[in-house]
Amino acid sequence: MTRVSIIGIGQTSVGEHWDVSIRDLGAQAVLAALHDAGIERPDALYVGNMLSGPLASQEQLATLIADWSGLRGIEALKAEAACASGAAALRVGYMAVASGLHDVVVVLGVEKMTDLDGDEATIALMNAADAEYEAIHGTTFISLNAMLMRRYMEEYQVPHEAFAGFPVNSHANAVYNPQAMFHQAITRETFVGARMIADPINLFDSAPIADGAAAVVLCAAERARELVPHPVRIAASSVATDSVALHDRHDPLFLAAVYNSAMKAYRQAEIGPQDIDLFELHDAFSIIAALSLEASGFAPRGQGTRLAADGEIGPHGRVPIATMGGLKARGHPVGATGLYQVVEAALQLRGEAGKNQVPDAHWAMTQNVGGVGGTAFTHILEG
Amino acid sequence: MTRVSIIGIGQTSVGEHWDVSIRDLGAQAVLAALHDAGIERPDALYVGNMLSGPLASQEQLATLIADWSGLRGIEALKAEAACASGAAALRVGYMAVASGLHDVVVVLGVEKMTDLDGDEATIALMNAADAEYEAIHGTTFISLNAMLMRRYMEEYQVPHEAFAGFPVNSHANAVYNPQAMFHQAITRETFVGARMIADPINLFDSAPIADGAAAVVLCAAERARELVPHPVRIAASSVATDSVALHDRHDPLFLAAVYNSAMKAYRQAEIGPQDIDLFELHDAFSIIAALSLEASGFAPRGQGTRLAADGEIGPHGRVPIATMGGLKARGHPVGATGLYQVVEAALQLRGEAGKNQVPDAHWAMTQNVGGVGGTAFTHILEG
Numbered sequence: 059m060t061r062v063s064i065i066g067i068g069q070t071s072v073g074e075h076w077d078v079s080i081r082d083l084g085a086q087a088v089l090a091a092l093h094d095a096g097i098e099r100p101d102a103l104y105v106g107n108m109l110s111g112p113l114a115s116q117e118q119l120a121t122l123i124a125d126w127s128g129l130r131g132i133e134a135l136k137a138e139a140a141c142a143s144g145a146a147a148l149r150v151g152y153m154a155v156a157s158g159l160h161d162v163v164v165v166l167g168v169e170k171m172t173d174l175d176g177d178e179a180t181i182a183l184m185n186a187a188d189a190e191y192e193a194i195h196g197t198t199f200i201s202l203n204a205m206l207m208r209r210y211m212e213e214y215q216v217p218h219e220a221f222a223g224f225p226v227n228s229h230a231n232a233v234y235n236p237q238a239m240f241h242q243a244i245t246r247e248t249f250v251g252a253r254m255i256a257d258p259i260n261l262f263d264s265a266p267i268a269d270g271a272a273a274v275v276l277c278a279a280e281r282a283r284e285l286v287p288h289p290v291r292i293a294a295s296s297v298a299t300d301s302v303a304l305h306d307r308h309d310p311l312f313l314a315a316v317y318n319s320a321m322k323a324y325r326q327a328e329i330g331p332q333d334i335d336l337f338e339l340h341d342a343f344s345i346i347a348a349l350s351l352e353a354s355g356f357a358p359r360g361q362g363t364r365l366a367a368d369g370e371i372g373p374h375g376r377v378p379i380a381t382m383g384g385l386k387a388r389g390h391p392v393g394a395t396g397l398y399q400v401v402e403a404a405l406q407l408r409g410e411a412g413k414n415q416v417p418d419a420h421w422a423m424t425q426n427v428g429g430v431g432g433t434a435f436t437h438i439l440e441g
Numbered sequence: 442m443t444r445v446s447i448i449g450i451g452q453t454s455v456g457e458h459w460d461v462s463i464r465d466l467g468a469q470a471v472l473a474a475l476h477d478a479g480i481e482r483p484d485a486l487y488v489g490n491m492l493s494g495p496l497a498s499q500e501q502l503a504t505l506i507a508d509w510s511g512l513r514g515i516e517a518l519k520a521e522a523a524c525a526s527g528a529a530a531l532r533v534g535y536m537a538v539a540s541g542l543h544d545v546v547v548v549l550g551v552e553k554m555t556d557l558d559g560d561e562a563t564i565a566l567m568n569a570a571d572a573e574y575e576a577i578h579g580t581t582f583i584s585l586n587a588m589l590m591r592r593y594m595e596e597y598q599v600p601h602e603a604f605a606g607f608p609v610n611s612h613a614n615a616v617y618n619p620q621a622m623f624h625q626a627i628t629r630e631t632f633v634g635a636r637m638i639a640d641p642i643n644l645f646d647s648a649p650i651a652d653g654a655a656a657v658v659l660c661a662a663e664r665a666r667e668l669v670p671h672p673v674r675i676a677a678s679s680v681a682t683d684s685v686a687l688h689d690r691h692d693p694l695f696l697a698a699v700y701n702s703a704m705k706a707y708r709q710a711e712i713g714p715q716d717i718d719l720f721e722l723h724d725a726f727s728i729i730a731a732l733s734l735e736a737s738g739f740a741p742r743g744q745g746t747r748l749a750a751d752g753e754i755g756p757h758g759r760v761p762i763a764t765m766g767g768l769k770a771r772g773h774p775v776g777a778t779g780l781y782q783v784v785e786a787a788l789q790l791r792g793e794a795g796k797n798q799v800p801d802a803h804w805a806m807t808q809n810v811g812g813v814g815g816t817a818f819t820h821i822l823e824g
Contacts, residue, residue, distance in 0.1 A: 059541045079573060102680070111494045115576060117568040118523035121682040121816045125689070131701060133680035134816065135529040138519040140501035146518040150533055157540035158442045185500040190462060193498060297485070297516035299504040306508070318514060433504045433517065 062155045063282035063289040064439070065162075066095025066275030067401045072239045072389035074172040075269040080114050084123040084168040087271035087397075091164060092127075095275040095286060101160040102133035106147030106167040107393035108140055112182040113174060123166065133160075140186035141342060142428030143167065144396025145435030148274070152295045155276050167397030168271040179267045183392070186429040188303035200264060200343075202304055202430050204256040207345035210311055211258060214360035218258050221344040222249040223366025225262040225386050228341060231373065232383025234413040235402075239268050239389030263344040268389035272397035274404070288408040293421075294326035294438035302432040313346075315434035316353040316427060323423070323436040324355075331355035334438075335419040336378040336406055338399035340427035341385045350425060351377070354436075378416045381406060396426035400437065407441025445538045446665035446672040447822070448545075449478025449658030450784040455622045455772035457555040458652040463497050467506040467551040470654035470780075474547060475510075478658040478669060484543040485516035489530030489550040490776035491523055495565040496557060506549065516543075523569035524725060525811030526550065527779025528818030531657070535678045538659050550780030551654040562650045566775070569812040571686035583647060583726075585687055585813050587639040590728035593694055594641065597743035601641050604727040605632040606749025608645040608769050611724065614756065615766025617796040618785075622651050622772030646727045651772035655780035657787070671791040676804075677709035677821035685815040696729075698817035699736040699810060706806070706819040707738075714738035717821075718802040719761040719789055721782035723810035724768045733808060734760070737819075761799045764789060779809035783820065790824025 068090025075083055088103065105120040116122065120134035137146035144167030151165035171179045183199045192202065210216060226246060232238035244262065252261040282289030298318035304310055324330050331354060339354070341347035348362030356377050357365050370376040382388055382402040385395055403422035405411045411419075422439045451473025458466055471486065488503040499505065503517035520529035527550030534548035554562045566582045575585065594601060609629060615621035627645060635644040665672030681701035687693050707713050714737060722737070724730035731745030739760050740748050753759040765771055765785040768778055786805035788794045794802075805822045 081573075108500055109494075111492075111565075111568050114572060115568050116572040117491055117521060118570075118685055118812050118815050119521075121522065121811065122571065122685045124682055125684050130684060131682055131697070134522070134682045135532065135680070136521040137533075138500060138521060139503065139517070149518065150520075150536070153533070153536040153540045153542060156542060157536045159536060159539060182494075185494050185498050187501075188505065189497060189499040190464075297518070299507055299514055299517045301508050301513060302501055302505045314514070428504065429501050432501050 059156050060158050061279035062152050062276055062292045063279040064274045064292065064404055065277050065282050065286045065289050066091040066097065067404050068094055069237050069272040069398060069401050070270055071237045072268045072270040072391060076173065080110055080116065080168060080170040081122050081126040083170060083269060083271045084166055085127040087273040088123065088127040088164055088166050091273035091275050097162055097275055099129060100132065100162045100164045100275065102154055102163040103129060104147040104150045104163065104165045105136045106144035106396055107136055107169060108138055108143045109169060109171065109182050109392065114170060139433045140428035141392045142396060142426040142433050142435050143393035145426035148396060148400060148437065149295055149297060149435060151276050152292055155278060162275060162277045164273055164275050165397065166271060166273040167394035169391035169393040170269045171267040171391060172269050191303050200256045200259060203343040203345060204259045206304065206310060206430060207258050210345055213311060216363055219250050220363040220367060221263060222246045223363065223371065224341060224344040224347045225249055227366065227371050228380040228384040228386035231381055231414050232387030235382040235388060238383040238387055239266060240387045259343060265342045265385035265390035268391045270389060270391035270394045272394050272401045274397060274400055290404045290407045291440040292437060293440045294323035296322035296326060296436050299433050300431055302429055304430050313349050313353040313431040315431055316350050319434040319436040320354040323438050327438040329421060334421050334423045336381050336403065336416045336422045338403050338424040339379050340425055341380055342390055346427065373414050373416050381411065381414050381416060396435065399424040399426060403439050407439055442539050443541050444662035445535050445659055445675045446662040447657045447675065447787055448660050448665050448669045448672050449474040449480065450787045451477055452620055452655040452781060452784050453653055454620045455651045455653035455774060459556065463493055463499065463551060463553040464505050464509040466553060466652060466654045467549055468510040470656040471506065471510040471547055471549050474656035474658050480545055480658055482512060483515065483545045483547045483658065485537055485546040486512060487530040487533045487546065487548045488519045489527035489779055490519055490552060491521055491526045492552060492554065492565050492775065497553060522816045523811035524775045525779055525809040525816050525818050526776035528809035531779060531783060531820065532678055532680060532818060534659050535675055538661060545658060545660045547656055547658050548780065549654060549656040550777035552774035552776040553652045554650040554774060555652050574686045583639045583642060586726040586728055587642045589687065589693060589813060590641050593728055596694060599746055602633050603746040603750060604646060605629045606754065607724060607727040607730045608632055610749065610754050611763040611767040611769035614764055614797050615770030618765040618771060621766040621770055622649060623770045642726060648725045648768035648773035651774045653772060653774035653777045655777050655784045657780060657783055673787045673790050674823045675820060676823045677706035679705035679709060679819050682816050683814055685812055687813050696732050696736040696814040698814055699733050702817040702819040703737040706821050710821040712804060717804050717806045719764050719799045719805045721786050721807040722762050723808055724763055725773055729810065756797050756799050764794065764797050764799060779818065782807040782809060786822050790822060
């Protein structure tokens with residue numbers, strides 16, 4: 059199997075891009091990544107996207123963006139795994155290079171969610187849940203996460219304010235990320251006083267919908283150093299799944315897909331959680347941040363929030379997470395998020411993360427989760 | 442690179458499956474293919490589907506169907522390339538095994554289009570076109586193909602009835618395919634007298650919308666003979682793209698993506714069109730059948746319909762196509778079609794095609810097209 063490296067990265071800012079269409083947004087990130095890699099024409103484009111069908115009436119999106127990027131003719135297809143669609147596309151690109159079928163491929167994550175009103179996006183996002191056994195009861199994606207958070211708080215006797223550390227860290231880090239959606243730090247008090255969205259989830263427990271696109275260029279690791287000064291090797295790529303419906307799980311507070319994908323990734327990279335210098339986790343909701351830390355081996359069960367409380371998750375802490383703002387403050391354009399995580403991790407490993415630089419970062423882990431833990435992709439990067 | 446073989450096939454009937462949901466339909470084909478291969482638990486499931494979002498409010502479909510098939514936990518993701526989504530999933534599965542990352546994977550194509558009224562499906566299918574430059578003018582997928590057919594008839598001075606051979610052949614073959622949607626043969630007169638849908642496309646020029654699911658099990662070719670008596674080797678897998686919008690092409694009557702994917706496939710398999718014993722092409726419209734034969738090297742430009750007129754496309758002809766009914770008469774559940782083509786080609790290569798058996802079939806080619814030629818996947822199978 060050919061080893062695979064990232065030789066180029068590109069991203070648009072995250073926010074409300076009403077002035078450009080989804081094809082423009084995607085092409086901007088593709089061209090930025092190709093420019094960064096010094097590549098003119100890759101062999102293939104794999105696109106992660108969840109909602110271009112319902113929100114833009116556009117499928118065959120990968121072919122469309124390939125053409126719009128000046129790459130008419132190349133192989134192109136779209137990958138979907140709900141909110142983990144970005145990492146799903148990375149997985150496909152990884153396999154394309156690992157197989158030896160392609161020399162150089164581009165992987166893009168792109169989503170445009172703010173053109174319609176917020177209700178449309180909320181309804182479309184519910185496609186990530188089980189339509190016949192969850193959506194039919196009138197739940198939304200936020201209310202499913204709210205039930206999970208409530209159960210966690212009850213089971214472990216954790217007060218709501220224990221989660222404050224996650225958004226406080228994310229917003230602090232986003233201040234220095236020029237591509238982030240929010241650039242304002244918040245305090246514990248801001249969190250505690252925030253308005254409720256779906257009890258117990260308040261405004262700062264949940265990531266915002268957004269528009270954005272991020273891309274990476276992949277090639278064989280052995281060629282990477284000839285092409286660029288700072289390639290980032292993909293040391294592990296893994297996927298695991300669970301039931302889509304929350305109520306189908308024996309233990310809803312254990313994210314089995316996250317656990318299994320993380321364990322597979324550690325085995326492939328031949329390292330453990332103690333070796334990870336930064337962890338771009340899927341903090342779509344603060345409860346998912348806590349559960350992901352636990353399932354990935356960074357905290358005992360029920361103690362995920364303690365890492366945040368103890369100041370361990372900042373850029374200089376023991377387990378830096380959301381180092382460029384995370385889903386919470388960089389923003390969460392769902393199908394693009396998995397690629398933003400990888401672009402940001404690559405910036406860290408290349409030493410280009412500015413004021414948020416994690417010192418001596420060598421191993422980074424990115425984790426992209428579809429639905430309420432239904433699908434989990436874990437990638438480990440070596441800088 | 443590991444060589445890849447098909448060791449199991451499964452399919453549901455094509456038609457109106459109002460009694461089952463999309464997850465049931467998909468699981469039926471997955472379990473049939475696993476049973477055929479004698480495999481209990483594959484490493485991954487890749488699902489081709491175009492419309493589960495708009496028509497069933499369900500994404501994260503691959504994870505859902507993996508769980509419903511008793512495979513909770515395995516790797517799963519969905520691939521999309523409009524009407525070529527089935528072949529896109531096959532491409533991903535092929536790369537997963539070719540890379541050595543997985544030993545055994547299942548690839549499923551599934552679509553459920555008849556639960557809502559036909560207008561909903563027509564609107565959703567328009568997502569395959571360019572939303573901002575084609576759909577915005579009120580075109581439908583059928584009217585785009587109608588413009589293409591009109592141009593062909595004008596440019597080459599071909600009368601409409603010259604296309605009769607395609608649906609006549611498809612319907613004749615479907616009679617003996619128990620899984621096909623239609624089991625009634627038609628005559629040239631039926632074709633000529635059929636009601637118009639979008640001039641010059643009449644009822645028998647266009648494939649029906651339908652529900653259906655088809656699946657294959659893949660493993661390394663070197664292991665295949667230990668597992669099953671009649672493995673089918675994937676001798677070539679290729680993809681090429683074009684502009685999504687028809688008007689963006691220099692020459693709309695030349696399907697460049699079809700041409701490029703076919704030529705790449707011939708090179709990979711080290712054979713030419715003269716070696717192909719049967720060709721499951723993408724006859725969503727009879728005009729696409731003609732153009733695909735031309736772009737794939739089976740007929741000179743403007744003469745695709747002659748093959749049909751000369752009786753060369755039947756099971757005993759020189760270029761058998763749509764041997765089990767094709768999209769026209771087996772039915773066209775869009776995201777599933779690419780896998781139906783492969784399952785039917787495998788039946789031919791295993792000598793299990795019954796009354797439609799192509800004698801001494803050794804090489805089969807399948808071709809799945811997204812949009813009006815925007816994306817084309819070509820696979821060559823060796824039996």
